[in-house]
Every structure is written in structure tokens, then in C-alpha cells.
Amino acid sequence: MAKQRNSDMAAWILSAPVITLLVILAILPSIQLLITGFQRADIAGPTLNNFEQLVDSKFAVQAFWRTLRVSVLTTVITVLGAYPMLYCLRRAGPRISALLLAITIFPIMVSTVVRAFGWNVILGPSGVINKSLSSLGLIDAPLKLIFNEFAIVVGETHLLFPYMVLALVAVMQKVDPALEEASLSLGANPLVTFMKVTLPSSYPGLLSGTLLVFSLAMTAFATPLLLGGARAPLLTTLLYSYAYTLYDWNRAAAVALILVAMAMAFYFLQRFISNIQMRSYGK
């Protein structure tokens, strides 16, 4: 008993710096955010006014639906794209698959601003795509490929594709390649093997990847800011413009609280699902 109490003490002493830092830097500011979100300068006491104004604002409601649309599209596209990649990673030789993995992972290390800038150069009115199309004589006026939802989806897909692949790869690492080899040697062709053996064993990774990508898509900031612009705001960029162009911090706080609620819902969903997985797959 005394030993347990001693080790509890040690653990809490070791945790004290991080807990102190995070209480000051995350927990207290979050509580203040809660207060600010339910406050209005011209109204005494807590009020729902900020949220009512958001619901009444067509712009804010549009931003909410746009956020969901962009996140769903991004998630679906990354899932559809990640499987061919996974197939090649599983079936290619060690050198090729290391190269493929490096190409997939490297963009994570590059600033989101730089990546959005790259898409700017490709999709912009005098960008790579528009210039090549017009020099081929296919278009007269540049296509509007940027500062809209399309550009945000492209940018966020680029942002989050690596995470989906990594989620699948992480799960598939634990799957014995002998399973696939057995299927192949019993006469199933590689495609059938992939559909019947590889795909089902990847479902836990698909689930965790989907949750991760969806929640990151909802909360991305620099990408929608630089590729969507002010005319196609998501919740995150709406928050920024309330704070910085309208100086309405109460309403910005209300948007932030909506984002927090969505993030928390996802966090608990994730925990819930991984608990179920732990129970049904063993440890």
C-alpha cells in the first residue's frame, strides 16, 4: 500500500510541470473562451445571443455546411486514393515501397502555407493548368479553379492523404503477409486476394484513418484560408475573420466553441470505437 502511494506521489511530481503548463495554457484559456462565448458587451449576464446571431447569419450557416461538405469529400477522396497506394506498398519490392512511403510521408514535414502556395501556382488564374489549357486552345478565359470549395478540397486532400495511408499502413503492418501469400498460392489472383484478404484486415485502419482525416479536415486553417479565401469560409476561417476583420471576439468565441464541441464529439467517438476494437480483437 505504502509502495503504491509512493509511486503515485512520484508520478504526480513528474507530471506536475506538464499539468501546470497545460492548465495555464490550455485549460484556463478554454474556460475563458466558454465565458467569452456566452457574453455580449451590451447584455448583462450570460447570453445565447452570439449563437443566435450565428444561426441567423446566412454566411455562418453556409460556412458550417461547407465545412461538413469539404470534410466529407476530403475523407472519401483520401479513402479511395489510399487503397491503390496501399496495394502498391504491399505488393512492390522493398525499395519501391520505401520510395512510395517516403513520397507519401514527406509532405507532412512541409509547411501547410508552402503547400497551399504550390496549389496556388498550379490552380491560379494564370497558373499551370489554366496556361496549359489556353495554350492548347481549349479555353478562352481562365477557369475558376481557386478561391472556391474545389480548391479547398484539393488542398485538404493533399494535406490529409498521408494520414489516411499511414493509418492503413499502421494496421497492415500487423497483418502477416503469409495470409496473402497463402491466398495467392491457392490460386486467387492478386486482385481477389486484395479484395478478400487485405481489404477486410484493413478495416480497423480505415476506421481510425477516417475519424482522423475527418476531424483534421474540419479543423484545417491555413489551407482553406489560402485556397478558399474570404468568399468561401469554413468554420475555422470564419472564426479568424470574426476575430481579425470584425473584431467581434464574442462571436469568434462562439464559433470556437462549436469547433470544440465537434472536436470533443470526435475524440469520444474515437475512444469509444478503439475500446470496442480492443475488446473484440484482443490486445
Add this chain to the structure above:
Amino acid sequence: MGNSSAISSSAMWNIGRYAIMCFAGFWCVFLVAPIFVVIVSAFTAGDYLTFPPSGWSIRWFIEVANLSWFRSSFLTSILISTVSTAIAILAGVLVARALARYQPKGFVFIEFVALSPLILPAVVLGFALFNVINILEIEQHALANLIAGHVLVTIPFIVRSVWSAMAGTDVSYEEAAQSMGATPTVVFRKVVLPMARPGILAGSVLAFTYSFNDVSISVFLAGSNAKPLAVELMSNMEYSADPVPAAVSTIMVAIAIGFFILVERIGGMKMFVGK
């Protein structure tokens, strides 16, 4: 008859396989394209940003190196990322030890707090800090605020990677040192820390990179006396049509390549794959 159906199914299979390989190839191009385009167009000899560039030169890199905003924000970024990573290591290693070695009452609480910056969106954390800073009227201390914000978001990177490195080590080494009379401090310094080193290194690189690239938090905390490079680049991108942002981006990509190689050397790409 059996023969012909075997041929057609193998032909089918080949088409399917090539289709999949084309898809994967498409994704490789998609992933590389924006980064490639930026790097190539930075080496233009012309006055405007174009792809393909009009002639080759490194004049825009020389131009950038002489820009005062680039110099000061680059140094600011290095300073912020170094200091915040260092603080995050000091605090994060201790809490990782607590989580890996002990099963204290309140384990779930400690874990939740230590990883909470990953649960909340970075923009929300940035705005929440901005809100408090405005109420306390300390917005003129932009550098300190930025460091505080970056400590907040880098702690989880250190905790996760150090925790998993520590969880994978054998307790019997510590017990051996202990039974031979080493004090807990000596055990920590001579046994625990060296074994956790790969985790600490990898976590530091990821934390530094995240901090160096961050805009979600920084955009709310930057002031006229302290602006990180990524924030400066973002505002510069919106206004200039010359290749300056491309050259700055290329420099940031070069740094990313350096860190990528470093991570590879330390722990291999499995650092990214594991949780």
C-alpha cells in the same frame, strides 16, 4: 475452352493491376506536384512568378537573403521553435516517464491533460490564448506569447514519442542498477534517459518541425515585434506577384528535407506509422 477463359481472366487481371498502378502513380504526382512547382519556379530569372520559369537564376534567393523581414522572421522562428521544443522536452520527458513507469491514480487524467492540445483544434487554442492575452493586456510581449503557444502544441509530440520509446524498454535494467545501489536520480540519468534517447530525438524533430511550420496558433499571437516565418510568408503570399514567396517556400522545403532525413536516420519512417 478452359484455356481461353484463363487467358481472358489473366488479361483482365493485368488491366486491373495497371489501373491500380496508374492510380498510385497519379497520387505520387499529386503529392509531389505543388512542392515541385514551387521549387522550380523559385529559380526563375524573370521578375514574375511563372511556371515553367523564364530562364534560370538564383537571383531571388539573393534577394530574399537581403530582405529584412525574411531575416528577422527566420531568426524569430528558429528562436521560438528551439526554446519551445526545449521546454517541451524538459516537461514532456518527465510526464512520459510517469505514464510509462507508474500506473498512478488519475492516470487517465494525466494522459488527457498531456495530450489535450491534440484534441482541441489548433485554431481554437490560438484564439483562446489570444483572447486571454487581450484580457490580460499582455499582447505587446509577442515573443513570449508565441513561445508559450508553441510549448502548448509541441508537448504532445514529445510525450507521445518518448512515452512509446520508454514503454518499449525493459524494466530489469533499472532494477539491476537499483539493486547495485544507484539512487533514483542516477537510474534516471544513466539508464532511463539513454534508453529513451531515440524517442526524445524523434519527438524533438517532429515538435520543432510542427512549431516551425505552424500558422494556426502563431497567426493569433504574432505582433509587429515578433512574427514567425510561416506567418510572414502567408501575408507576403497574398500581396506579392514576384517570386519572393516561392524562394522563401523553397528554403522552408529545404529545411523540411533536412529534418525528414534526420527522422529517417533516427527511427526510420516507422516513426510516422506508429501511433
